[in-house]
Amino acid sequence: MAKKVTPLTDLPLDILVLVFPYLDAKSFLALCATCKAFHQPSISLDSAYWSRATRSAFRVPNQPVVQSDGVRWQKMYRRLLTQSRVFTWGSNTHGCLGHTYQEEAHQSGMLRRRWVNSATNASFPIEVEHSRELGITSDMQCGGWSTTLLTSKGSLYTFGVLDGLTMPREVSSNKHELLKYPPGFPQSTDRYDPAVATLQFSSGRSHVLALADSGRIWSWYAFNKAALHVKFLHIDINEASPSSSSQTPTADTTGQVGRVRQVVAGWGHSSAYVCGTGIVLWSPVKRPRGDQVSDMMLVVDSAVVPKTSYQRPKHASRQSKDDKALGDEVGMVSNYIILEHFVVFVTDLGKVFAAKIGDESTTTDIVELRRLRNDTGTHWDVQGSFRRFASFKNDEVIITDQGYLDRCWEARFDNPAQTNIHGLQRIPALQDTGVISVAFGDHHYHALHRNGRITSYGKDPQGCGALGLGSENNLQAMIRGINIVANRGEGELLRETYTTGRQVWFEEEKRKFMRFMGDGGQDPSEARERMELADVDPTIKGEVSEWFEQETRDWDKRPELKDADEDRLGAYFALSVSAAGWHSGALVLVNDVLAEMVRESCKGGPPERSPHEGKLYEWEWKDWPRLRLADGREMPGEVEFSEWKYGRPDFERNFEA
Incomplete structure (x- = not known):
């Protein structure tokens, strides 16, 4: 009697997901x-498959x-093949933006005060x-x-410049420079070598760390000098085939002992999770003066952050009593x-810990940040750099800094309960808005949201454009709420x-709209009093900025553009954001197709107006807004009151968590 063949569709899902990784897309x-x-x-739309693929x-x-x-991972896979672009903004000191873009001052007919006066920066x-x-850029930092x-x-x-403190500075051209490896290794990926193909990397303040497919650690301190292979005197690193490498903790990691899972370059420290x-x-490694040939650096003085070694086994019986306690x-x-x-780290229990770094990159203890613990949810993470970081707990994002860590320490x-220790901020715009990541510079920071939008917070030092919000003069700054x-x-x-x-x-097109409105709209003389009032009253300025923010939102979501936005990601969908x-x-x-359609949809004007009046865009028939303010005041003017596209919000000004 022939054996019954079990159809593939009859297999349970937990068996099928073990087969899927062996299939290409x-x-x-x-x-x-x-x-x-x-x-x-x-x-x-299995998330494990598409994430891995x-x-x-x-x-x-x-x-x-x-x-x-x-759904997100699958859409990323489909569009990364052809639509990946890299954008930068802010201070272009030493050419760190990778372009020679020169902003031209747009002089307004009113309130001509300038606050940006640098030809090397980009505010957009x-x-x-x-x-x-x-080719395809997969990550940037x-x-x-x-x-x-x-x-x-x-x-x-x-x-x-990797290290802007060195003299003379080794400045790259505005064209990208390939980071080099020691002689004997492929200097590009024309010939694949797992020892030099980067799996994951991290940019610190003045050095770059990379983790290769094989599990090898490389470190650069200048773009024109070859990398150094980092080894440790007291810690064994287990290099293996690429197929066994993984950046994500698995259910059973006991067989991965000695494998490097992640590298992180900090302000003045190097690190790896082993x-x-x-x-x-x-401490970041460099070749001794006069040494041009070394390809490896043996790190004698390294330190392990206490209580970070635990590996969760698949079966509890494999644990010792001490391991279980940890x-x-x-x-x-x-x-x-x-x-x-x-050092700040989060564990699979939803707990967040901090360890203070002493001299020679040493640590002696850890402290749990009790108020950041996630006892009930499924999503948690920590992200940050320099002096600030964000803690994720379900759909809540908390912003804090090293001052808070010092007080907890x-x-x-x-x-130990950390009662009455202040320093946590709950920014309203970051709560329940699908924040995926937060990137911090010295004075500014950005949030990446699930819908592919980036929002900005903080300060713009010396008007260099770090916020990325534009504003070439003070009137445009007012429109953006600066x-x-x-x-x-x-x-x-x-x-x-x-x-x-x-x-x-x-x-x-949004930049052109801002410039037009920054000049006063279609009738600058009629709008003059409102603009001057908003310029000196921060409360009015905040409401005007919110009105403009709503007016410029979702231009690529207009009904007539729906067919061109097949995957609903919009014209510009940010995959990642970085700052330093x-x-x-x-x-x-x-x-590109949708972006061009958005561009065309902005052209033209009301049907009753002649198309031959020298006006190209629809907003050239619009007035500078006249609002009924939240405190009951009415802005002066002769035009009709402006309506809110999504309704005026209740502004929250107290962010303490």
Whole structure:
């Protein structure tokens, strides 16, 4: 009697997901198209498959907050092939923006005060020159004076200066420079070598760390000098085949002992997470003076952050009593960051810990940040750099800094519950808005939201454009909600803007709209009194800015553009955002067809007006807004009162958590 053959569709899902990773994307999609059973979203949009496929094919870094979003990962996979673009903005010191864009001053007919006067900066996102020549860019990170790109082939390119404190400074051209390896290794990915193909990298203030497919650690301190292979005197690193490498903790990591899972370059420290050892810290390495040939650096003085070594086994019976106690108290490190003076890490228990870094990159103890613990949710993470960081807990995002960490550290014995320790901020625009990541510069920071939008917060030092919101003069700054401190040449976002956030624009049409309205709209003389009133009254300025923010939102979501936005990602969909120093950057998927349709939809005017009046855009028939204010006042003027596109919000000005 013939044996009964079990159809593939009869296998349980937990068995099928073990098979899926062996299929490439084309084969997986073909399988899903064979029958309705495989076409159901639980299979065709399996988050584990698409996350792994996208990260394997394009070397995209993991995003823990959206790890379970299969739809997002699948759309990323489809569009990364053709639509990946790199944009930068802010201070272009030493060419760290990767372009020679020169902003031209747009002089308004009224209130001519200038606050930006640099020909080297970019206050709007500008595409990095020559970046498309690199192929698919899968990740980008800003350093103190540089920006570094990772391609899908595993190559690293940088522009700017890795160490801006050295003299003479080694400045790259505005065209990207390929980071070099020692002689004997492939200098590009034309010939694949797992020892030099970058799996994951991190830009610190003045150096870059990379983790190769093989598990090898490389470190650069100048773009024109070859990397150094980092080894440790007291810690064994287990290099292996690429197929066994992983950036994500698995259910059973006991077989990964000695493997490097992650590298993080901080302000003045280097680090790596080594399975079975924990978070390892050391000082950035350099060749001795006169040494031009060394290809390896043996780190004698390294330190392990206490209680970070735990690896969760698949079966509890495999644990010793001490291991179980550590697993219950701390858990397994799922992600970590390196600040100027602290290590902050989050574990699989939803707990967040900090360890103060002493001399020679040493640590002696850890303290749990009790108020950041996630006892009930499924999503948690920490992200940050220099002196500030963000803690994620479900859909809540808390912003804090090293001052708060210092206070918790000093109180770890006398006040372990950390009661009455202030310093946590709950920014309204970051709560329940799908924030995926937060990137910090010296004075500014950006949030990336699930819908592919980027919002900005903080200050714009010396008006360099770090916020990425534009504003070439004080009237345009008012439209974006930026208050100008004239004696310092500094722009600071009004507290009113933190209620809904201020989006970074990639559309040229929005910049033209802002410039037109910055000049007073279609009748500048009629709008003069309102503009002058808003210029001196921060409360009015905040409401006017919110009105403009609503007017410029979702231009690519207009009904007539729906067919061109097939995957609903919009014309510009940011995959990642990075910031450091006084500059920022983003990796963006650009739907060129939809972007052009948005551009065309902005043209023209009311049908009753002649198209031959020299006016190209629809907003050239619009007045500068006249609002009924929240406090009951009415703005002066002769035009009709302006309506709110999405309704006036209740502004929140107290952010203390």
